[in-house]
Amino acid sequence: xxxxxxxxxxxxxxxxxxxxxxxxxxxxxxxxxxxxxxxxxxxxxxxxxxxxxxxxxxxxxxxxxxxxxxxx
Numbered sequence: 001x002x003x004x005x006x007x008x009x010x011x012x013x014x015x016x017x018x019x020x021x022x023x024x025x026x027x028x029x030x031x032x033x034x035x036x037x038x039x040x041x042x043x044x045x046x047x048x049x050x051x052x053x054x055x056x057x058x059x060x061x062x063x064x065x066x067x068x069x070x071x072x
Contacts (some may be wrong), residue, residue, distance in 0.1 A: 003063045003072045005044035013039065017071045025062045026054055 003018070012018045012030075019030040029035065038046060043063065047056040066072055 001072050002067045003043070005042060005047065005059070005063070007043050007063075007072075008039070009035065009041050009043065009046065010039035012043075015071065017069070018066055021065050021069070021071060022062055025065060026058050029054070 003012070012022060013035060022029050023031075034052075038052070041049075043059050046052045046054055047059045
């Protein structure tokens with residue numbers, strides 16, 4: 001299943017390949033303690049949460065990279 005803005009963060013954190021892509025695009029993200037609190041959030045919600053400090057463009061880049069590699 002391809003990743004979208006509706007993908008839940010917990011699904012990404014449970015996928016080592018997706019975590020590797022995420023950390024290459026947004027360094028340190030998967031190791032950030034706040035990610036445990038965000039496990040139930042969608043990527044779209046993260047993009048709209050100023051406290052997350054992750055630009056929507058970076059999330060789109062992550063989604064596109066995972067989908068291009070067949071991760072998801």
